[in-house]
Amino acid sequence: MKYNKYLNSEGKVYRKENTVYFIDITGKKTPIPVEKIYAIYCYKEVSFTSSVVILLAKYNIPIHYFGRYGNYVGTFYPKGENYSGKVIVKQSENYLNSEKRNYLAKEFVKGSILNISKNLNRYKLDYDKETYLKMLEKANRITDIMNVEAIMRNEYYGNFDKIFKNFEYEKRTRRPPENEINSLISFGNSLLYSTVISEIFNTHLTPSVSYLHEPVERRYSLALDLADVFKPIFVDRIIFNLINKKIINENHFEKDLNSCLLNDEGRKIFLTAYNERLQRTIKHRKLNRNVSYQRLLRLECYKLEKHIMGIEQYSPFVIWW
Template identity: 35%
Template sequence: MKRSFYLFNPGIMERRDNTLKFTPVIVNEDNEEIKQQPRYIPIEDVAELYAFGSLRANSALFNFLGQKGIPVHFFDYYENYTGSFMPRESLLSGKALLAQTSAYQNKKKRVELARKFIQGAAWNMVMNLNYYNRRGKDLQDIIDTIKRLSNTLPDAKAVDEIMGIEGNIRQAYYAAFDIILDDFNMGSRTKQPPENEVNALISFGNMMCYTETLRAVHQTQLNPTISFLHTPGERRFSLCLDISEIFKPIIVDRVIFKVLNKHALSTSHFDKKLNKCLLNEKVSYT
């Protein structure tokens, strides 16, 4: 079964027949590179690669990955998503592109679609909160607030109004995190960089959800740059931002609640420096 591979260490990636060879590299105090024990990954086991450390590779490797339909997602030092290598699109459709563009240009249709994304997200947030509310966490007031805000979405006549309602819904939802979590506090939502463990997990999980959505969209005839909730912009796949809004509560947030409350992760899995908190390489062994 194919799965995702996460490369947290800097290193060299090469092709060896139908196998990927990854050699981690460390730099000593004399600025000398020391190659570590290489790891071999059969290509048929790889769904996609996530590169969090510096990755050295040549065009032959990317040609090979492109032929096998394997994307590579890149992240910077602060674990912010910076871009992806995506295999050539094989499902291009002019008819689908015209229909998607037409839906974006039609204000009524765009507002309708944008509303659906947030209604789906709010529904899943409430599902999460109901689960913990039934298990002794006092979340009913927050649930009622999100439902009340969600009920105002049909009255919104513009995407900006919908985004404003979404912001209020998410603010109420994030207030529940400190009630749900037993040993960690989130406080307010901080990013670029995140300031504590919970915010670090949210940022990391949201990026994973975004890249998984991007991979799924590339397997359809949809154009990932034409979106309805988020404004289409240069150098970003904004449709993936739209779609991932629905899934973040049930994929990202549920996992965060589970791994922290079951102590699968601890403070040792994070590096805190000044006002930033990032996951460290220990996570790859968890």
């Protein structure tokens, strides 16, 4: 089984014969078995020799880069072999047709509403999902659909102070996050976004044509659409667990005048929990077999592709546990 490699310290990745190594600033050398790597995530300044990049391209291994705040910066992805002109045309048609675009945008928000409701139900917190679903049904424009998403997500985040035992959430802040909870949310969301990008590149979909989020230059907006469905499962549940079980505490953050960021040890703890979540398996109801959480993301991409091609209507993944 392949796994993700997280580089959480400065260093260099180089190739010696047919073996790849990561050497950090202390001189510690760690082999990287490329045939077993799914993707590489860099959270510090890491350089790659050209021979390493060529080898990673051969194995279709992407490299994701993140900034100081844990924000996604960019991805090196090998020359694509999965692109399909027919799918790109159909994907664009679904964007240009307002009725088709609205349908997909609503389904992404619907998935968010239902998964958020599942999360809050675990803590016996009220969440009027039916009201939001009715509002969503009546929305006729993308801006209206996004307004529904913003309102329902604000209520969701407003319940966080009832869930956490050791930290206060207060309100959502970004770039930079102003407290521990916001730091974890931003870090987790960026991580999920990059993971979804990896999965999109393994399908015929193009990541820059989206439906809920407006396609713009220099971002993979389709990954934002799909990530919204899975944030409650991949990010929020990890945060709930890490905080309420006191796995992460105030010693795992660096605080400045207007910012609060995970330190190296905090990032390591979150990345370990995230990787464990990706590798965890569940019995898929439709496929009737065990699949990993990471595989769920790929399956969601396949579902979207089938919808775009007119094979099967898309509906979002909704957790049942």
